[in-house]
Amino acid sequence: MSEPAGGMWAITWRRYRRSKLAVMALLYVGVVSLIALSAPLIASSSKSSLIGFGPDDVNVVNRLHPPDQQHRLGTDELGRDVLARMIHGARVSLTVGLLATAMALVVGSFLGAIAGYYGGAADWLLSRLIEVVLCFPLLFLSLAIVAFFGPSIWTIMIALGLTTWTSEARYVRGEFLRIREMEFAYAARASGARDSRIIFRHLLPNALAPVLVSASFGVAYAILTESALSFLGLGVPLPTATWGSILASAKTYIEYAWWLVVFPGVAIFLTVAAFNIIGDRFRDALDPRSN
Amino acid sequence: MLTYVVRRLLYGVLTFFGITIAIFVLVHSVPGDPISFYIGTHGAQSLSRPVLDEIRHAHHLDESLIRQYGWWLRGIMTLDFGNSFIDHQPVTERIAEKLPNTFILNVIAFLVAALIGVPLGLWSAARSGQPIERASAVTSFLLYSLPSFWVALLLMQLFSVRLNVLPLFGMTSDDYLDLGATMKLVDRAKHLILPVVTLAYAQLAVFARFSKSALTEVIRQDYITTARAKGATSGAVLWHHAFRNALIPLITLFGLTLPYLISGTVIVEQIFQWDGIGRLYFDAILARDYPTVLGLSVATAVATLFASLFTDLLYAAADPRIRLEAR
Numbered sequence: 001m002s003e004p005a006g007g008m009w010a011i012t013w014r015r016y017r018r019s020k021l022a023v024m025a026l027l028y029v030g031v032v033s034l035i036a037l038s039a040p041l042i043a044s045s046s047k048s049s050l051i052g053f054g055p056d057d058v059n060v061v062n063r064l065h066p067p068d069q070q071h072r073l074g075t076d077e078l079g080r081d082v083l084a085r086m087i088h089g090a091r092v093s094l095t096v097g098l099l100a101t102a103m104a105l106v107v108g109s110f111l112g113a114i115a116g117y118y119g120g121a122a123d124w125l126l127s128r129l130i131e132v133v134l135c136f137p138l139l140f141l142s143l144a145i146v147a148f149f150g151p152s153i154w155t156i157m158i159a160l161g162l163t164t165w166t167s168e169a170r171y172v173r174g175e176f177l178r179i180r181e182m183e184f185a186y187a188a189r190a191s192g193a194r195d196s197r198i199i200f201r202h203l204l205p206n207a208l209a210p211v212l213v214s215a216s217f218g219v220a221y222a223i224l225t226e227s228a229l230s231f232l233g234l235g236v237p238l239p240t241a242t243w244g245s246i247l248a249s250a251k252t253y254i255e256y257a258w259w260l261v262v263f264p265g266v267a268i269f270l271t272v273a274a275f276n277i278i279g280d281r282f283r284d285a286l287d288p289r290s291n
Numbered sequence: 292m293l294t295y296v297v298r299r300l301l302y303g304v305l306t307f308f309g310i311t312i313a314i315f316v317l318v319h320s321v322p323g324d325p326i327s328f329y330i331g332t333h334g335a336q337s338l339s340r341p342v343l344d345e346i347r348h349a350h351h352l353d354e355s356l357i358r359q360y361g362w363w364l365r366g367i368m369t370l371d372f373g374n375s376f377i378d379h380q381p382v383t384e385r386i387a388e389k390l391p392n393t394f395i396l397n398v399i400a401f402l403v404a405a406l407i408g409v410p411l412g413l414w415s416a417a418r419s420g421q422p423i424e425r426a427s428a429v430t431s432f433l434l435y436s437l438p439s440f441w442v443a444l445l446l447m448q449l450f451s452v453r454l455n456v457l458p459l460f461g462m463t464s465d466d467y468l469d470l471g472a473t474m475k476l477v478d479r480a481k482h483l484i485l486p487v488v489t490l491a492y493a494q495l496a497v498f499a500r501f502s503k504s505a506l507t508e509v510i511r512q513d514y515i516t517t518a519r520a521k522g523a524t525s526g527a528v529l530w531h532h533a534f535r536n537a538l539i540p541l542i543t544l545f546g547l548t549l550p551y552l553i554s555g556t557v558i559v560e561q562i563f564q565w566d567g568i569g570r571l572y573f574d575a576i577l578a579r580d581y582p583t584v585l586g587l588s589v590a591t592a593v594a595t596l597f598a599s600l601f602t603d604l605l606y607a608a609a610d611p612r613i614r615l616e617a618r
Contacts, residue, residue, distance in 0.1 A: 021429065131302065132309035134547075135592040135599070139554035140572065144584060147576045148321040224438055228558055231440045232573065244440075251444060251562070255452055265441035273436035280432060 008209070015285035022281030025274040032271060036090040053081035055088040055241040064257050074259035077249055082259060085241035086267055092230075092242045093271060096157055097223040101215050103161030108168025109211060113199050115169070116176025116207075126173065130166045138163045142225060146234050153236050156229060160222045167214045175207035209286055216279030220272045227268045243268045295607055303600045310592045311367065315360050318585060363585075372586030377578055382586035386568060392462065393560070393567030397552045399483065400490035408498025409541065415499070416506035416537075417529055427499065434496035439555060443489045443562045450485065458482050460564040486563045490555050494548065501544050506537040539609050546602025550595045 017023050035042070065075040073082040115126035145159035179185060180203060188202045229235040230244025238245060243264040250260035354362075366372060372382035415427040451459040458464065464478050509515065510533055518528045556569030564570070568587060575583035 128302070128305055128309065131306045131599075132313055135306060135310055135550070135595045136313075136588075137550040137553040137591050137595070139557055140588060140591060143557065143573070143576055144588065145317070148318070148579075220436065224436075227438055228440060231438075232558070232561060234576075247441060247444065254444060254448055258448065261441075261444045261448055265438065265445070268438050268441065269433075269436055272438070273433055276432055276436050 012209075012282070012285045016281055019281050022277055025277040025281075028270065028274045029278065032090055032274075033094060035087055036094050039087045039091050042087060053084040055085045056080065056239055064253060064260075066257075067259050073263045074257070076246065076257075076260060077253060080241075082246065082263060085246055086243065086264055088241045089243040089246065089264065090267070090271075092153065092236055092240065093223050093226060093268070096153060096160070096226040096236075097219040097275070100157045100160035100164070100222040100226075101218040103157060104165040104218055105168055105211065105215050107161065108165035108170075109172045109204065109208075111165070112169035112172030113176055113204055113207070116173040117180055117195070117199050117203065119177075123173070126169065130169060133163065133166050136163065139225065139228065142229065143232070143234060146229060151229075151234050151237050156226055156235060160225060164218055164221065168211050168218070171211045171214050172204075172207050175210060176203060179203055179206050210283075213279050213283040213286065216275050216282060220275035220279070223268065223275070224272050292607065296604060299600065299603055299607075303596060306596055307593065310596065311364055311589060312360070314585060314588050314592070315363065318581065319356065367589055372589070373582040375575075375583050376580045377575075377583075382582050385571060385583060386586060386590060389566060389568045389571045392565060393556055393569060396483065396486055396490065396559070396565060396567065397556065400487045400494065401548065401552065403487060403491040404494035404498055405545070408495040409502045411495075412499035412502030413506050413534065413537065416503040416510070419507060419510065424503075428503070431496035431499045435493045437493070439489050439493060440558050440562060442492065443485065443559065446485045446488060447562075457484055460562070462564075462566055486559050486565055489559050489562075490552065493555075494551065497548075497551075498541075498544070502537065502541055505540045506533060508540075509533045509537045512536075539606065542602050542606045542609060546599045549598045550591075553591050553595075 059075070059078075059080070062075050063077055067074040073086065076082055076085065111126055111129075115123040141163050142156075142159040145162070146155050149155045184206075185198065185203060188198045193202070226235060227242065227244035227247070230242040231248045233245075233248060235244055236242050246260060246264040247268075250257060250264070253260060370383050372386075374381055375385055378385075411427065412431075415424045418424050447459055450457040458481060462479070462482050463475075464470075464482075467475065467478055470478060515528060515532055518532050519525070523531075553569070556565075556567060557573055558569075559565065560567045560569035561573055568591075571583065572587045574580075575587065
């Protein structure tokens with residue numbers, strides 16, 4: 001391993017970019033994020049917008065129209081432009097994916113940090129709690145939470161966040177067990193810092209790298225689950241456009257509207273794959289044993 | 292070993308209480324009274340106060356939450372989840388009726404995934420560093436990034452709509468009862484293919500990845516280097532020293548698979564109109580049939596608990612380090 005010197009992040013990035021696929025995945029996520037952010041500008045009813053259609057522009061005369069010059073990806077059962085709906089759907093997918101993961105990250109890091117730092121009873125309790133959560137088929141649980149508390153972008157995020165924090169908690173706990181015995185932790189303790197300060201200011205920042213790997217997989221899982229919930233009709237309520245809900249209507253018209261099946265599916269697949277590839281490559285780049 | 296087994300079982304009991312408390316708390320934090328939903332589904336909008344009180348009393352809803360939990364737990368222990376709000380059948384019976392259909396689907400999907408995925412993973416790990424290893428890693432990644440409902444739609448479009456060789460959905464054809472014994476079997480098999488593929492491909496990728504990393508981990512160990520240094524051929528090293536040790540971690544994976552399979556059945560059974568517990572659960576959720584939702588939630592979580600207990604004990608039997616460390 002003859003790597004030039006540099007901080008941990010610099011080394012990690014140098015290793016990360018050796019994989020062309022992983023760099024492409026990162027670029028893809030960047031582009032999709034930009035599209036999602038500027039969705040109201042590029043896909044609105046105003047003729048000056050890039051697409052020329054908004055996600056809710058109904059035109060029943062033009063329903064289930066295959067892709068052509070005007071509607072690049074065709075229209076759905078109400079004559080709405082599929083491309084415009086997909087661009088707005090990207091907003092839902094990314095928002096749910098990122099916020100649900102952020103929630104899992106906060107809950108998981110907090111519990112994992114407490115358990116790893118104090119050990120003993122706190123650690124025992126967290127292990128039992130994780131055992132309980134892992135016994136639930138996650139989609140079952142998310143479905144019940146979303147259905148009973150009313151489908152909305154918020155209940156979906158909370159349902160996903162509450163069911164997926166366990167892997168983050170385990171990573172943080174593991175890291176804490178390792179670094180709490182390091183010299184800088186002793187130094188912080190010797191300087192008389194409060195526990196909360198040691199945990200959140202000194203230890204947590206040093207425990208975050210492996211957690212970010214699991215967060216990247218978490219985003220992929222959250223996007224997949226959100227689209228599954230929307231597909232089953234228990235996702236973000238209509239008429240909000242989501243990738244999953246376009247696929248749900250595709251099911252009804254499966255006999256002839258192939259464009260309704262293909263395009264939103266490709267969007268979900270590429271986005272989920274990109275986050276999975278980023279997480280995988282990032283993990284390899286952090287691992288000193290791999291080259 | 293005995294200490295380990297006893298402790299693991301005690302933790303299992305704790306987890307069981309954790310599961311029931313979690314479900315109970317979840318359901319009781321839902322806004323609204325279960326009884327009002329119950330009555331709503333039966334058309335009677337306004338019932339007199341005494342009648343309402345009587346219904347509440349019959350379902351122990353007039354008692355404290357702790358006592359309600361006690362009643363409910365007592366039911367679970369005797370496999371009594373109450374009666375469905377929809378057809379008033381006992382929930383246990385409804386589950387038992389649908390379970391075989393789900394079971395067939397999942398067992399076949401699991402076997403397909405394991406029998407293809409594990410050898411594939413071991414094979415690609417043994418070719419570490421070659422392009423084939425990288426290619427198979429990427430492929431398995433892409434496979435489990437595919438949304439299952441989308442795969443199902445694509446399969447339906449290709450095989451049922453375009454080629455018209457496999458049925459679109461259902462468990463049997465309309466003329467099933469008129470078919471001969473052999474044709475009945477063929478008909479059932481044809482209906483199984485698409486749901487099985489939809490359930491199996493992602494699991495297959497997980498198995499392949501997991502067994503690959505298990506073998507890669509073993510190959511890094513000192514005793515493999517020692518075996519090589521002693522002049523064993525690479526085939527002998529892999530076969531005698533590496534494979535067996537790599538298979539041990541797979542035990543845990545098989546235990547963890549159950550909740551994923553169960554989650555997967557909701558989607559697959561919904562799309563292919565397969566009459567199993569995934570569809571039962573989904574319909575119960577839409578109808579707010581609380582007893583069925585509660586019963587199935589407890590049943591699936593407890594099934595997972597048993598699977599993980601079983602695999603942990605099996606793991607301890609296979610790997611002495613586990614039970615020694617855990618003392």
